[in-house]
Amino acid sequence: MRERFFQNVYELVEKIPPGSVATYGQIALMLGHPRSARAVGFAMSGAPKERGLPCHRVLNQRGELSPEHVFGGRGVQRMLLEAEGISFLRDGRVDLRRHLWKPCV
DNA sequence: CGAATGACAATCT
């Protein structure tokens, strides 16, 4: 099944170290799907947060997370990332240049 | 089986 894609996404997201954030395109590219950023997001739509899946560390290319209502409240992701050590811009966006996850490390 | 949706990205104007 293509669910393997889902599994891969979960595994990869789980591998994101604290203090770092990854974009959907970045994850998709790691999985070998340079154009499946949407699929990655969809995978998260059903991502069991109870699994410990740091979906709040997954952002879009804009440096902003998906609709806050997904996390259960607005401003929650900002607090979570902030607790991880993520720097937020005045725009309410994360500094990707500073926290974009680097698999090289 | 076919069409529509979705937490995006890239490209074109």
Added chain:
DNA sequence: TAGATTGCCATTC
């Protein structure tokens, strides 16, 4: 450079 549009992949109806 900014804004708008199309395309892609996988899932669900």
